[in-house]
Amino acid sequence: MEQTTTVTEFVYYADMFGTAVFAISGALAAGRLRMDPFGVTVLAAVTAIGGGTIRDTILGAQPVFWITDTTYIWVVLLTALMVMLLVRCPRRLSGKWFQLADAFGLALFTVIGAQKALAYGASPLIAVMMGVMTGVVGGMIRDVLCREIPLVLRKEIYATASIVGGILYTISLEYQVAQVPAMIIAMVGALAIRVSAIYWRLSLPAFELNGDHHD
Amino acid sequence: MEQTTTVTEFVYYADMFGTAVFAISGALAAGRLRMDPFGVTVLAAVTAIGGGTIRDTILGAQPVFWITDTTYIWVVLLTALMVMLLVRCPRRLSGKWFQLADAFGLALFTVIGAQKALAYGASPLIAVMMGVMTGVVGGMIRDVLCREIPLVLRKEIYATASIVGGILYTISLEYQVAQVPAMIIAMVGALAIRVSAIYWRLSLPAFELNGDHHD
Amino acid sequence: MEQTTTVTEFVYYADMFGTAVFAISGALAAGRLRMDPFGVTVLAAVTAIGGGTIRDTILGAQPVFWITDTTYIWVVLLTALMVMLLVRCPRRLSGKWFQLADAFGLALFTVIGAQKALAYGASPLIAVMMGVMTGVVGGMIRDVLCREIPLVLRKEIYATASIVGGILYTISLEYQVAQVPAMIIAMVGALAIRVSAIYWRLSLPAFELNGDHHD
Numbered sequence: 001m002e003q004t005t006t007v008t009e010f011v012y013y014a015d016m017f018g019t020a021v022f023a024i025s026g027a028l029a030a031g032r033l034r035m036d037p038f039g040v041t042v043l044a045a046v047t048a049i050g051g052g053t054i055r056d057t058i059l060g061a062q063p064v065f066w067i068t069d070t071t072y073i074w075v076v077l078l079t080a081l082m083v084m085l086l087v088r089c090p091r092r093l094s095g096k097w098f099q100l101a102d103a104f105g106l107a108l109f110t111v112i113g114a115q116k117a118l119a120y121g122a123s124p125l126i127a128v129m130m131g132v133m134t135g136v137v138g139g140m141i142r143d144v145l146c147r148e149i150p151l152v153l154r155k156e157i158y159a160t161a162s163i164v165g166g167i168l169y170t171i172s173l174e175y176q177v178a179q180v181p182a183m184i185i186a187m188v189g190a191l192a193i194r195v196s197a198i199y200w201r202l203s204l205p206a207f208e209l210n211g212d213h214h215d
Numbered sequence: 216m217e218q219t220t221t222v223t224e225f226v227y228y229a230d231m232f233g234t235a236v237f238a239i240s241g242a243l244a245a246g247r248l249r250m251d252p253f254g255v256t257v258l259a260a261v262t263a264i265g266g267g268t269i270r271d272t273i274l275g276a277q278p279v280f281w282i283t284d285t286t287y288i289w290v291v292l293l294t295a296l297m298v299m300l301l302v303r304c305p306r307r308l309s310g311k312w313f314q315l316a317d318a319f320g321l322a323l324f325t326v327i328g329a330q331k332a333l334a335y336g337a338s339p340l341i342a343v344m345m346g347v348m349t350g351v352v353g354g355m356i357r358d359v360l361c362r363e364i365p366l367v368l369r370k371e372i373y374a375t376a377s378i379v380g381g382i383l384y385t386i387s388l389e390y391q392v393a394q395v396p397a398m399i400i401a402m403v404g405a406l407a408i409r410v411s412a413i414y415w416r417l418s419l420p421a422f423e424l425n426g427d428h429h430d
Numbered sequence: 431m432e433q434t435t436t437v438t439e440f441v442y443y444a445d446m447f448g449t450a451v452f453a454i455s456g457a458l459a460a461g462r463l464r465m466d467p468f469g470v471t472v473l474a475a476v477t478a479i480g481g482g483t484i485r486d487t488i489l490g491a492q493p494v495f496w497i498t499d500t501t502y503i504w505v506v507l508l509t510a511l512m513v514m515l516l517v518r519c520p521r522r523l524s525g526k527w528f529q530l531a532d533a534f535g536l537a538l539f540t541v542i543g544a545q546k547a548l549a550y551g552a553s554p555l556i557a558v559m560m561g562v563m564t565g566v567v568g569g570m571i572r573d574v575l576c577r578e579i580p581l582v583l584r585k586e587i588y589a590t591a592s593i594v595g596g597i598l599y600t601i602s603l604e605y606q607v608a609q610v611p612a613m614i615i616a617m618v619g620a621l622a623i624r625v626s627a628i629y630w631r632l633s634l635p636a637f638e639l640n641g642d643h644h645d
Binding site for chain 2: 057058059060062120122123125126129140144147148149150152153154155159160163203204205206207208209
């Protein structure tokens with residue numbers, strides 16, 4: 001019983017860590033476009049909590065998670081402030097270590113999203129979708145607000161890692177694996193794929209249409 | 216009674232056909248931008264089920280329709296896969312036959328959306344809005360993700376067909392027309408307008424502002 | 431008691447006035463891009479009721495406000511029609527008087543949004559967020575549909591006025607100030623900041639990242 005509490009607590013702190021990492025990536029995107037402090041905060045928030053917000057409204061899990069527990073908002077606000085005060089040279093933050101932290105956030109958000117969907121009675125297919133949505137939709141809204149085609153739709157093996165993590169998690173649970181090992185299996189799988197993609201610069205082949213010019 | 220079952224079944228299969236047609240239009244848009252398989256699938260899904268999803272969250276009809284019946288998701292996934300495997304020359308798919316299928320989807324989605332709104336106690340005005348939303352918002356999100364100003368806002372007589380269909384449907388029901396003839400009246404009306412617009416290349420006059428340069 | 435009714439009525443009419451002003455700003459943005467009547471109406475609607483719609487879906491206050499009271503929709507439809515029929519030279523409408531009306535709408539929407547969040551049991555922090563969301567998110571969606579980076583994220587002191595209004599409102603209520611004076615304090619505060627910003631052309635300093643080129 002005490003062990004369960006420890007795991008729950010660890011997941012909670014890890015969730016806040018992932019929230020901060022995603023918020024940093026939003027704040028940096030805002031900085032590149034010379035947004036003002038409000039813009040930086042909005043981009044940080046959208047990237048960190050946007051995916052989970054859409055997941056909750058689709059599931060009918062309202063009020064959404066950050067209304068019930070405002071710690072998420074404080075983490076976003078504090079992260080946005082710290083980025084504005086401390087970061088001048090973002091290269092350090094877009095380096096390998098940050099990408100690794102971001103991969104960890106992606107893997108964890110996927111598992112948390114899938115878990116919540118299952119708790120609301122969704123099927124495994126929907127659970128995987130909700131996991132991926134939690135992991136990648138925040139970044140997609142960030143990119144749209146920056147007037148860009150979401151990078152995740154174009155080439156990087158990013159969503160793939162999330163999909164594999166979600167599938168591993170739901171299949172493990174189907175095969176009666178307990179909650180904690182299922183989470184570990186899923187996160188290790190997602191991280192392995194994402195880290196390999198970063199390390200070897202892998203990307204999926206694009207679907208190209210010939211003989212058709214976009215007008 | 217048996218007739219009602221047959222009609223319900225026909226509408227259901229027609230709905231899946233419309234979902235596939237809208238998914239194709241999303242997948243083709245992704246292909247034009249050389250997205251990867253994840254991007255193709257997301258664009259297909261957003262175009263096919265985006266409008267109905269927003270309709271359901273606005274009405275409070277959660278969990279949204281494709282969580283209750285995952286067949287929609289399977290149709291989208293299968294369609295996206297087939298487009299990626301089979302389509303190389305999209306011109307055939309953007310021809311008259313495809314536009315006709317798309318017009319059918321638009322007309323049906325409008326009626327289904329209006330029907331759902333009425334079932335949730337909405338007024339006829341809101342039912343028309345929800346019908347139009349179901350028909351056109353998916354394509355709008357697709358265009359935004361492709362970094363384009365939604366075509367439906369600019370010139371084609373596309374939304375107009377949906378609006379007329381929605382109005383015909385709700386007025387028919389107000390005048391005590393039964394469910395099935397009301398659906399047929401609405402769909403014939405919407406299709407007639409959309410097909411005429413395609414055939415004669417009609418478009419609404421634009422609202423232009425002079426003497427004002429956007430800054 | 432009669433006084434309360436008068437205040438409630440005044441807020442209601444002021445809300446409709448704000449809705450019309452926001453709808454005008456959406457319709458004008460559509461006109462600049464030469465959208466058709468449907469596009470003008472959609473942009474008017476999104477700007478006027480988009481923020482409150484997202485607020486309500488996040489809080490779980492569905493069906494959203496304009497389904498319960500369709501007057502909002504009629505105001506949007508009528509405003510969009512009037513703009514298309516009457517406006518040829520938008521400069522008059524983007525002048526100081528219109529900006530003042532828009533500032534009034536922003537201040538009122540902020541208070542109404544915060545009020546609704548508190549009514550749904552949200553904390554003061556969330557109430558401020560929901561107030562700001564009600565005030566600025568409609569304009570953000572309008573800008574995204576026009577393929578622009580939302581102006582509110584970039585430089586103008588616009589969101590700041592809304593944030594200050596929201597904070598003044600919730601703090602006043604915390605200190606047992608009655609509903610009506612709290613609303614007045616909040617709106618005067620928000621208006622003072624916004625009008626000063628318009629008058630002296632103030633803007634917040636941007637957060638700029640050096641040594642990083644966006645690719």
